[in-house]
Amino acid sequence: MTTYVWDYLPEYEKEKDDILDAVGKVFASGRLVLGESLRSFEEEFAAYHGGGRCTGVDNGTNALKLALEAMGVGPGDEVVTVSNTAAPTVVAIVSTGATPVFVDVREEDFLIDTDQVESAVTERTKVLLPVHLYGQCADMEPLRRIAGRHGLRILEDCAQAHGARHHGRPAGTLGDAAAYSFYPTKVLGAYGDGGAVLTADEETDRALRQLRYYGMGDAYHVVRTPGHNSRLDEVQAEILRRKLGRLDAYIAARGAVARRYEEQLGDLTGPGRLRLPATNPGNTHVHYVYVVRHPRRDEILEALTAYGIRLNISYPWPVHTMSGFAHLGYAEGSLPVTEKLAREIFSLPMYPSLPTGLQDKVAGALREVLAALDTGTGTERKGG
Incomplete structure (x- = not known):
């Protein structure tokens, strides 16, 4: 699957x-x-x-x-x-x-x-x-x-x-x-x-x-x-x-999913490691998507496919780098934070009816992949 x-x-x-x-x-x-x-x-x-x-x-x-x-x-x-x-x-x-x-955007909140x-x-x-x-x-x-x-x-x-x-x-x-x-x-x-x-x-x-x-x-x-x-x-x-009429309930359910990710993955965060989304002071976050960061994003996504998991990137190409907007004249490097984020971000499953078992599967697989990266043992899946 x-x-x-x-x-x-x-x-x-x-x-x-x-x-x-x-x-x-x-x-x-x-x-x-x-x-x-x-x-x-x-x-x-x-x-x-x-x-x-x-x-x-x-x-x-x-x-x-x-x-x-x-x-x-x-x-x-x-x-x-x-x-x-x-x-x-x-x-x-x-x-x-x-x-x-x-x-450009701010690195801490995108x-x-x-x-x-x-x-x-x-x-x-x-x-x-x-x-x-x-x-x-x-x-x-x-x-x-x-x-x-x-x-x-x-x-x-x-x-x-x-x-x-x-x-x-x-x-x-x-x-x-x-x-x-x-x-x-x-x-x-x-x-x-x-x-x-x-x-x-x-x-x-x-x-x-x-x-x-x-x-x-x-x-x-x-x-x-x-x-x-x-x-x-x-x-x-x-x-x-x-x-x-159910919008507030949807938002509450999304918040519960976000909190569960924080509980499951929060101990893996830090400079040069996984970064979870943060809510700015004064903001109520509705968690449309749950975007995380890691400098070795592409290796992680590739390794997760062995678990039957394919995740999304929101968004892999900054708009100013797309060929359809080349006429605007923005050279590579003109928006350095935006371009850096595009190399590091990826999205974990997020929707109000996300099954707990599916969330656990994703978080567990991500923990295994990150542990392999940290120990240098490779990202091949061990076991069945």
């Missing part, structure tokens, strides 16, 4: 009746697009975050893109962000015609290095786009001060941070707008693609609702370009409504 980082089937078995009831409710409603399920989910998702306005869209990438366009970002503008992220963060920026400007942000701001900068990576928030106070000094707006990438908090405030309420993905692996995941934008600004929300529906104001009358066909499907919206 090969072990993967994520599996939705155990959760589906527990929630099957509710998920199928959600599908049946939509099919029987007589409205399959822009109906009551979407309106209700938007209201409930906003309420979960303490208010504001939510606009459901078809995926997280378009949530970012449409949010940027609603903020007036377009050709000639710059958006300051990180390369240590999933590629869609940058794909969304480029798709507006704007230019992503990268700053999040945007706020000390580097102000020097990256130019007269063309329009938005700061921090990524709340792996389940915890970036340091937002310095970013808000920088944005205030330069008249910039902040768009939070919350694709990996549903339910996370920063000094008591929910992720998604710390800037001018926030983009979410509901891809199935997410902390709040749909049974297909989905996304949303959260904002407290009425004009931004109005623009988003027009942009997701061809740029139309009234039916058949386009008032804003470019418009898109980017609506959150009624079936996914109804499923997300049901799952939103």
Whole structure:
């Protein structure tokens, strides 16, 4: 058996009746697009975050893109962000015609290095786009001060941070707008693609609702370009409504998995050895993925395959090193911390319904492999 980082089937078995009831409710409603399920989910998702306005869209990438366009970002503008992220963060920026400007991340938490942000701001900068990576928030106070000094707006990438908090405030309420993905692996995941934008600004929300529906104001009358066909499907919206009520339970279950890893592996950590993820002071971590580090990462992953375990790397290639973004002109070595992390990080299985036995298997195999590395006896599996 090969072990993967994520599996939705155990959760589906527990929630099957509710998920199928959600599908049946939509099919029987007589409205399959822009109906009551979407309106209700938007209201409930906003309420979960303490208010504001939510606009459901078809995926997280378009949530970012449409949010940027609603903020007036377009050709000639710059958006300051990180390369240590999933590629869609940058794909969304480029798709507006704007230019992503990268700053490095902090080695201790993988999040945007706020000390580097102000020097990256130019007269063309329009938005700061921090990524709340792996389940915890970036340091937002310095970013808000920088944005205030330069008249910039902040768009939070919350694709990996549903339910996370920063000094008591929910992720998604710390800037001018926030983009979410509901891809199935997410902390709040749909049974297909989905996304949303959260904002407290009425004009931004109005623009988003027009942009997701061809740029139309009234039916058949386009008032804003470019418009898109980017609506959150009624079936996914109804499923997300049901799952939103369980979001805090999902987060608690993820926290329990993280604590168990700490108990199983905490004695193996140290400089030059395994490093486990840490939660910054003031943050509530939701553990979207459980990313660890080791300078001999590739040897470890290869050795684990003998145990029937294949783990993921989030992410093996920094965005600025990808051939598709070569036109941005970032040379190797330009973001040294980001590049170092990409050589060392890997993810252990993390999802709310992760079976304890499977977690024990992974942790036990990892202990054996690390012990072999430490003693220099090789990483071949001993025994059957």
